[in-house]
Structure formats: structure tokens, C-alpha cells
Amino acid sequence: MKKAFIIFKKEITDTLRDRRTIIMMIVIPLLVFPLIMNLVVRIGSSQKAKAEERILKVGLVTQGNAAQLKESFLERADMTINQEVDMENIEKLVQEKKFDFVIVLAADFDQRIKDNQSGQLDLYYKTSSENEIGKRRILKIINSYRKDLVDHRLSGLNLDSSFITPLNIADHDLSSLQEKFGEYAGGFLPYFFVIFCFMGAMYPAIDLAAGEKERATIETLLATPATRLQIVMGKFLVVTLAGIISAAISIFGLYVAVKQTDKIPAKILDVIQNIVEWQSIALLLSLLIPLCVFFAAVLLSLSIYARSFKEAQSIMTPMNLIVILPAAIGIMPGIKLDLTTAMIPILNVSLASREIIAGTIKLGLLLEVYASLFLLAGVSLYFCVRWFNREEVIFRGN
Amino acid sequence: MIVVDQVSKQFKLTGKQKREMGVSQNSHDAVSNVSFTCKPGRIFTLLGPNGAGKTTTLRMISTMLKPTSGSIRIAGFDTVEESQKVRGKIGFLTGATALYARLTPDEIIKYYAGLYGMDDAVFKERKEKLFDLLDINDFAGRRIGKLSAGMKQKVSIARTMIHDPEVVVFDEPTVGLDVITSRNIIKLIRSCREDGKTVIFSTHIMGEVSLLSDDLAIIHRGKLLYNDTYENFLAQKKTRSIEDEFIRLLGEE
Numbered sequence: 101m102k103k104a105f106i107i108f109k110k111e112i113t114d115t116l117r118d119r120r121t122i123i124m125m126i127v128i129p130l131l132v133f134p135l136i137m138n139l140v141v142r143i144g145s146s147q148k149a150k151a152e153e154r155i156l157k158v159g160l161v162t163q164g165n166a167a168q169l170k171e172s173f174l175e176r177a178d179m180t181i182n183q184e185v186d187m188e189n190i191e192k193l194v195q196e197k198k199f200d201f202v203i204v205l206a207a208d209f210d211q212r213i214k215d216n217q218s219g220q221l222d223l224y225y226k227t228s229s230e231n232e233i234g235k236r237r238i239l240k241i242i243n244s245y246r247k248d249l250v251d252h253r254l255s256g257l258n259l260d261s262s263f264i265t266p267l268n269i270a271d272h273d274l275s276s277l278q279e280k281f282g283e284y285a286g287g288f289l290p291y292f293f294v295i296f297c298f299m300g301a302m303y304p305a306i307d308l309a310a311g312e313k314e315r316a317t318i319e320t321l322l323a324t325p326a327t328r329l330q331i332v333m334g335k336f337l338v339v340t341l342a343g344i345i346s347a348a349i350s351i352f353g354l355y356v357a358v359k360q361t362d363k364i365p366a367k368i369l370d371v372i373q374n375i376v377e378w379q380s381i382a383l384l385l386s387l388l389i390p391l392c393v394f395f396a397a398v399l400l401s402l403s404i405y406a407r408s409f410k411e412a413q414s415i416m417t418p419m420n421l422i423v424i425l426p427a428a429i430g431i432m433p434g435i436k437l438d439l440t441t442a443m444i445p446i447l448n449v450s451l452a453s454r455e456i457i458a459g460t461i462k463l464g465l466l467l468e469v470y471a472s473l474f475l476l477a478g479v480s481l482y483f484c485v486r487w488f489n490r491e492e493v494i495f496r497g498n
Numbered sequence: 499m500i501v502v503d504q505v506s507k508q509f510k511l512t513g514k515q516k517r518e519m520g521v522s523q524n525s526h527d528a529v530s531n532v533s534f535t536c537k538p539g540r541i542f543t544l545l546g547p548n549g550a551g552k553t554t555t556l557r558m559i560s561t562m563l564k565p566t567s568g569s570i571r572i573a574g575f576d577t578v579e580e581s582q583k584v585r586g587k588i589g590f591l592t593g594a595t596a597l598y599a600r601l602t603p604d605e606i607i608k609y610y611a612g613l614y615g616m617d618d619a620v621f622k623e624r625k626e627k628l629f630d631l632l633d634i635n636d637f638a639g640r641r642i643g644k645l646s647a648g649m650k651q652k653v654s655i656a657r658t659m660i661h662d663p664e665v666v667v668f669d670e671p672t673v674g675l676d677v678i679t680s681r682n683i684i685k686l687i688r689s690c691r692e693d694g695k696t697v698i699f700s701t702h703i704m705g706e707v708s709l710l711s712d713d714l715a716i717i718h719r720g721k722l723l724y725n726d727t728y729e730n731f732l733a734q735k736k737t738r739s740i741e742d743e744f745i746r747l748l749g750e751e
Binding site for chain 2 (some may be wrong): 103108110113116315316317319321324326491495
């Protein structure tokens with residue numbers, strides 16, 4: 101196997117000098133998590149702060165009613181209250197954004213409250229993402245006024261507020277934060293790892309077989325005493341390694357992303373740091389290795405079949421979908437790792453990763469995932485070697 | 499020594515290829531029943547038009563393709579049964595061959611020496627000799643992608659000869675080269691003869707035939723039309739120029 105190692109060494113050198121590969125294998129996986137995390141946190145928090153600080157334009161028509169409510173609104177510094185509203189054109193004024201909100205109390209409001217009936221309050225607004233938080237602010241004032249009215253009525257009847265809350269619900273969710281996180285984020289993280297595994301292996305695979313055909317270096321390689329098996333093994337190891345490195349770098353990128361943001365709540369940070377512990381990472385990587393072997397063998401087979409770099413790319417691009425689909429199914433709620441799903445490649449990695457992150461992985465199923473992946477990797481590698489031995493594949497098209 | 503004994507090669511045709519070639523049979527005879535011998539210290543020229551079966555023949559000699567029938571022995575080894583040993587004896591160069599653009603001449607030569615299983619000391623001595631002879635030292639550490647066509651050609655030559663092969667196979671080695679770089683190849687082929695190596699080279703260029711040939715075979719549509727010494731070819735020719743004689747033998751006029 102010394103010659104396989106010579107080929108491996110040469111291909112590693114060659115691959116690491118290819119800018120395209122470096123970008124796909126190292127730069128993108130390294131940057132993607134920090135960028136996404138930064139972007140989401142930054143945009144999210146700045147949008148929220150904006151919505152909360154925005155001065156709302158509120159039209160208030162009390163028609164002499166609800167003095168206490170009027171006071172509450174007039175006290176607010178974060179709203180401009182206009183009491184001169186053209187009653188005929190309220191809808192138009194809101195449509196044209198002259199007002200964010202218009203509150204209209206019926207003329208008989210106070211009278212009906214006094215008679216223990218319901219007073220009419222109309223709230224006009226347009227739903228939008230920035231108005232969502234504004235509406236919450238308006239409703240908070242109105243609800244506080246309503247509570248006062250209810251308390252007043254109850255005390256008039258000598259009743260406690262518990263009279264109208266006969267049911268007291270206490271929520272005891274016993275799943276740990278890590279389990280919840282595993283359930284949600286646990287699905288999409290492995291999705292990224294799987295994709296990076298594939299993308300990282302793709303360019304070296306194209307370059308090492310189809311690229312060698314296109315540059316017409318393959319003949320001289322085949323004319324050396326190295327056997328086809330040695331050639332395949334040397335190349336295959338490089339492609340596998342590229343996939344693993346790519347995925348590992350994306351995990352490292354995630355770690356960096358988590359470390360550098362200070363906007364993540366401490367509790368969630370704890371959970372993420374739990375995941376980023378070496379045991380979980382080692383387990384995740386141990387799943388990615390057989391997956392990479394499988395990807396590398398399939399990609400290298402397709403690449404040796406292709407006549408040129410371009411043809412290889414056009415064969416592999418649809419493969420992206422085949423990879424993304426099972427990985428995406430793994431994100432969907434309700435799909436669990438069981439005896440059946442543990443056999444389906446890619447999906448099983450996605451689901452098992454989710455359980456590893458949640459800390460609920462069962463050994464039996466994990467072993468089944470390994471068995472399925474190694475079997476598949478072995479079969480695909482066998483075909484890869486066979487294809488390298490076939491004249492019509494190697495010299496296809498000339 | 500190369501002994502080609504009644505070798506045929508058939509390629510299976512795909513539906514698309516059948517339509518393109520306008521034929522109905524399922525296979526195409528690229529080479530049929532070809533026999534010839536190339537002797538050490540002599541240059542054997544395989545002359546033929548495009549698509550005659552030259553490349554297929556040379557690929558069978560260098561073990562990349564397996565003959566459908568017949569056998570080839572290189573330095574006493576069978577190309578199918580002992581293909582690894584055969585490859586160790588052969589140096590192979592084609593005009594279309596490129597080199598790894600991201601590696602340096604040093605790295606490429608070392609890579610091939612490794613694949614040929616060369617001993618370190620022997621490799622160093624041999625490399626020094628070739629690099630001096632071909633003037634590669636000045637650019638030995640630069641990436642191939644940054645070299646001129648002439649420099650690349652020299653590296654290709656060093657790559658072909660690094661393991662001091664007994665048999666050297668040249669498949670249209672001057673295709674796409676200018677006069678000066680072609681000259682390097684002609685010189686190389688001659689020096690191989692002087693070193694007592696067995697040389698086979700394919701071409702469709704008449705000038706090269708007269709410059710180099712000791713023995714000549716003419717191949718057309720997979721069949722050998724002529725196989726004798728170049729001397730005899732000249733003596734027996736019935737037309738004025740070798741080009742006319744070539745055309746006459748092909749029966750294309």
C-alpha cells in the first residue's frame with residue numbers, strides 16, 4: 101500500500117493548492133455558522149429594539165368617557181396622542197398611516213360600565229411586523245384598565261378575583277433545555293454537517309478523477325506500475341478526508357460562533373456548550389466518517405465516469421438534492437430514529453445527530469446506524485474500484 | 499523488445515455511437531489481427547491516418563487496454579497476466595499528455611519515481627542527470643501552471659524517462675508542439691535508440707517518419723498494411739515520395 105500512500109500524499113498537496121477546493125472545504129464551512137449566527141442575532145435584536153422604541157401615533161376618541169384610560173395614554177412618552185380625530189375618515193387615516201392605532205370609545209361607554217354592561221371600544225390598526233410589538237404595548241394599557249374595571253365590579257359585590265379564575269394552571273415541563281434544543285436545533289445542525297461533508301468532498305472528487313481525465317494526466321498515471329486499487333485508494337482517502345475536514349471545520353465554526361456572540365441567553369449557551377463538549381463532538385464525527393466514506397466512494401465513481409470537469413459537475417449538482425432531501429426530512433418533527441429510519445442513509449445520520457445533541461441516543465440504534473453506513477460505504481467503494489478497472493469507463497468518449 | 503502477436507481489439511458500441519457512425523453492428527474493430535515486433539536499439543514507427551487504431555494499439559502495449567484476442571509481450575512479460583511488471587518497464591508519452599499544473603517539476607518527478615518504486619539513491623542520480631541534460635534546474639521549483647509549453651515538454655520527457663525504461667512508447671508525441679519543442683522530442687527518441695532502448699512511436703507526419711524510422715508499419719482501419727524495415731520501404735516504393743507511397747498503400751486514391 102506504499103504506492104497508495106504516495107498517491108494520497110501527492111493528491112493532498114495538489115488539492116490543498118486548489119483555491120476552489122480550499123474555499124469549499126475550509127473557508128465556507130468555517131464562516132457559515134458565525135455569519136448566520138451574527139446576522140440572525142444582530143438583525144433580530146435591532147429590529148426588536150426599533151419596534152419597541154418607536155413612537156406610536158395614536159388617535160384617541162373618548163367622547164368624554166373613561167378618564168382613567170385617557171390619563172394612562174397621555175402619560176406615555178412613547179406615544180403621541182391625538183384626540184382630534186376625524187371620525188368620518190378613521191379607516192382612511194389608518195390606511196394612509198397618519199395613525200398607527202386609533203381607539204374609539206362609544207358615546208355611552210361610561211354609562212354602560214356603570215350599568216354593569218359591556219362598554220364598546222374599537223381599535224383600528226394595520227397588521228405589520230413592526231406594528232405587532234406596538235399592538236402589544238397598546239393592549240397592555242387597555243388590559244390594565246380592564247383589570248381595574250373588573251376589580252372594581254368584584255369589590256362592589258364583595259368578591260375576590262379568584263372568583264373568576266376557578267382554574268389555576270401550573271405548567272411543569274420536565275424535558276431539559278438540552279432535550280428541547282436537540283429537538284429543534286438538533287435537526288438543522290446535522291443537516292449542515294451532512295451538506296458540508298458532501299460539498300467538501302465534491303470538488304476534490306471531481307478534480308481527482310474527471311479533472312485528471314480532462315487534463316489528460318490519467319493515461320500517464322495508469323501507465324505506472326501502481327495498481328488500479330492503489331490509485332483508487334489513494335484518491336479515495338483524500339476525498340474522504342476532505343469531507344471530514346469540511347464537516348469538522350463547520351463544527352469548529354459553530355463553536356467559534358457560540359463563543360463570540362454575547363446575545364445568546366445564558367441558559368441556552370450552557371446547553372450549546374454541553375453539545376460542543378468533546379464526547380458529543382466525537383460521536384458526531386464518528387457518524388460523519390462512515391458517511392464521508394460513502395459520499396467519497398459515490399462521488400469518485402461518478403467523477404471517473406464523467407468525461408470532463410463540467411460533466412462531473414452537472415452529474416453531481418442534482419446529487420445535492422438527493423443529499424439534502426433525507427437530511428431535511430430529519431429536521432421535521434415527529435420523525436424519530438427507529439429500527440427502520442436507522443437504516444436509511446443520510447436520514448439516519450441526521451436523526452442520530454439530533455439524539456446525540458439531545459443526549460438521548462440509544463446504543464442499539466446507534467450501532468445500527470454505523471452498520472448501515474459501513475455496509476453502504478463498503479458497497480460503494482467496491483463499485484468505485486470496479487469502475488476504475490473498466491476500460492469503457494476510464495476511456496469513455498475517446 | 500515488444501512482440502505483438504495477432505492482436506485484435508473490439509469496442510462495444512452504444513446506441514448513440516452506432517447512429518453517429520451509421521453502422522448496425524454492436525461492436526467496432528479498432529484493431530484486427532495485428533502482429534509486429536519492435537527490437538531494442540531500433541525505432542519502430544507506427545504510421546496511420548487519424549482513427550487508424552494507432553492509439554488503441556499503443557494503449558494495449560502499455561496495458562491500459564486489454565486485447566480482445568491475441569497477446570503482447572513486453573521485455574518478456576505478458577501485458578495482461580503481468581501488467582504491473584510490464585508497466586514498470588515502459589516509459590509512456592503522448593502529445594496530449596499534460597502535467598499537474600499545481601505541482602512543481604521536482605514534485606512531479608518525485609511522484610512518478612515513487613510510483614515506479616525507484617530506490618532513493620538511484621532516483622537522485624537519475625534525476626540530476628535528466629535535469630542537467632534537459633536544463634530543468636532553473637525552473638524545477640516553479641509550478642507547472644506557470645511554465646511555458648517548451649518547459650512543460652521537458653518535464654514530460656524527464657517524467658517519461660525517470661525510471662530508465664527498457665521500452666518507450668510515444669503516441670503522436672509532437673502533436674500541438676512548435677518546431678523547437680518538437681525538436682526536443684526528436685532528440686529524445688534518437689537518444690533512446692542510442693541507449694539501446696526499444697522505441698515505438700506513432701505519427702501521421704511524414705517528416706518524422708523519414709527522420710526517425712528504422713522499422714515501419716502502416717496501419718489503416720485497424721489493419722496492418724505494411725510492416726518491414728524503413729530501408730526496404732524506400733527501396734520498394736513505387737511512387738516518387740514517401741507520402742505518395744503512403745497514400746497508394748492506403749488505397750485511398
